[in-house]
Amino acid sequence: MTATTPAAWDASRLPAPWRRPLLALLLAWGALATVFFRDLADMAGQWWNSSTYNHVLLVPAILAWLVAQRWPELRKLTPCGCWSALLPFTGGALLWMLGDFSGFSLARQLGLVVMMQAAVPALLGSRVAAGLLFPIAYMLFLVPFGDELIPTLQLVTARLAMTLLSVAGGPAALDGVFITTPAGYFEVAEACSGVKFLIAMVAYGALVANVCFRSWKRRTAFLLLSLAVPVLANGVRAWGTIWLAGIFGMKFAAGFDHVFYGWVFFAIVMAVTMAAGWRFFDRAVDDRFIDAQALMRSPLLERFALWRLPMPAALFGMAAILALMLAWDAAAGRVEASLPPRIVLPDVPGWHRIDLAPQVPWRPLHGGADQRLFGRYADAQGHVVDVSYALYSAQVEGREAGGFGQGAQPLGSAWAWEGAGPAFADARADLIQAPGPVHRLAVTRYRVGDLVTGSNARLKLAAMRDRLLLLAEPTSVLILSSEDDVTGASIRAYEQALGNVPAWMDRIGQER
Structure with a gap:
């Protein structure tokens, strides 16, 4: 004491x-x-x-x-x-x-x-x-x-809820993070991913593992339990909300979710986790946490x-x-690339510009970009593609092409990540979905120096390299998207008309 x-x-x-x-x-x-x-x-x-x-x-x-x-x-x-x-x-x-x-x-x-x-x-x-x-x-x-875990946790929560719904009986359909039941149409949104309780539980689990256990095996087991329990509990929370909506209606379920399924529910889960580990605690109350003599020897x-x-x-x-x-x-x-004062979307052979008329409003987020372009193209075969282009003179705080919440699915928008799309060369393809449901395929490419990639990690590494070597390289982003064409046929037809996509990106930004 x-x-x-x-x-x-x-x-x-x-x-x-x-x-x-x-x-x-x-x-x-x-x-x-x-x-x-x-x-x-x-x-x-x-x-x-x-x-x-x-x-x-x-x-x-x-x-x-x-x-x-x-x-x-x-x-x-x-x-x-x-x-x-x-x-x-x-x-x-x-x-x-x-x-x-x-x-x-x-x-x-x-x-x-x-x-x-x-x-x-x-x-x-x-x-x-x-x-x-x-x-x-x-x-x-x-x-x-931990915010980077949100899309994955949304999918895990949706699948856990579907598993419990199938066990409980009753019709339900899963589409990405959207669940359709006779009671209504449910989305496992960012706020329902359970990320905040998972992060808090990991911090709590690490503390308990050190304070209450001496054995490394028991510490590891308790940490794994602290990781698994909040994820599973959040799946139960999602299932419980849907189940209540089927019995008492959507309004009651939403209110109950906010009142009970917040920290009250997870406080109970935390207490249950602590109780599960209690009988395995192997550190005595009067145990020393360190031994000065052992450290000196x-x-x-x-x-x-x-x-x-x-x-x-x-x-x-x-x-x-x-x-x-x-x-x-x-x-x-102080190193920034020089950019043209004005850029425009060029004509594409066999395609023509049309008015924007999406079923659900969609526009990628390019925060801090020096230049932005957005337009819709169509061809004679009925293919329709939305084109979003952004140009950056440098990648710094508030001006990151691949920053969190940037790109095809802005955080907090009506669109939610559904899964990975079909493969495209040097690009990332994402299937996203809005209530309706409305599906959209978005294919993202980043261009910096000689690098063309869909990887946000590779983009950041390239930005670090250029700044480290004091090189002034512009960064461009191209997002091609088609609504209700998850196979990517429209985007592939558009890319074929473009020819060399990276060279086309360069021509817009007049970089080469």
Whole structure:
């Protein structure tokens, strides 16, 4: 109990060898928070404003509690700097810079947290860092991540709900993330994917696994349980909503879903998960979380301890690394490709422009693009293709061609991802669906330098490479789409008329 008493945290009662290193760590973290205030503010904004990440508001307090648990043993150690920790610090700075190069906020935020983590062994040493290994690793939960799982979780939830509907009996049809029953037409929307509870449950499961278990097998089993239970529970939630709608009507089911199937339902699921693991807890209440003597005797930690670094040198090394990365980033930030003042959709042999008249409004999102074009083409055989083109002078924050929610299925629109479409060369094909149902095939290509791809990951890597080498390359995006033509016959006919699609993209942007 002494670890959590106020006296244990009285600065005047800190062991003398700890005072200057802890002050240096606070100064280093303060400097990082000041230099990267924008990223820290963005993270905090997501913690506060997004229900997916509200649980992260508890993480700083959890970190303080984890350190307090270990303090009685930690105070027996003598902090000393370790130069090898400058390597992960450099990795964090490089990750932040590459994230800034590509406009990838998750990489920037992760890079910031890695730098904060690496500052601990750099200023306090390898033995102290080993004693704080779990709290340092738990800092990763400060990074808001998981939105990228939404489309996959939507599909998993829809299929689980269909499985339960088939077991319960009654007619139902699944089409992507849309389920049709006699009670109505249901969509497993982004908000129903269960991502926010999955992320919170993983953070909770990791904490419980460390605090309540000693065996790595039991820890792993509980973590796997924490991953599986929220996914399965969300499928039950979707099924329950549809089942209630069949008995009491859509209005009642929607109200019940908001009142009960929110955090009340998942609080019960969390309690059941905890109860399932309770009888397997193998850490006694009075167990030490670390053993200072064992840390001092460790041969591996002794090798790291030989690479000592004076505190002023450690601070100077981190400052020098940051200065180099920020100077490089500033130089890359001034590199932008020159673009034509105006671009137009050209004529296509055998095709003519027609008025836009979709069954459900659809327009891709190209946030931050310098130039945008959108039009509809038709040929004599009755093929109709929508064409969306965007041109970017650079890929930076707020101007990412492949950013989250960008492209053929803007986040929050009436359209939901249904599945992968037929294969197209150097492209990504997506089947999307709107209530009706209305189906649409969208084929996306990115063009940067000599690269033509449908992969968002490859696009980001190319953007990082170009910024790293201070190369000015424009990025263009072409999305060809056809409504109610999931085989892609219309798009293939249009591409055949274009000839060389990448060269056609270049001609629009006058890039070559």
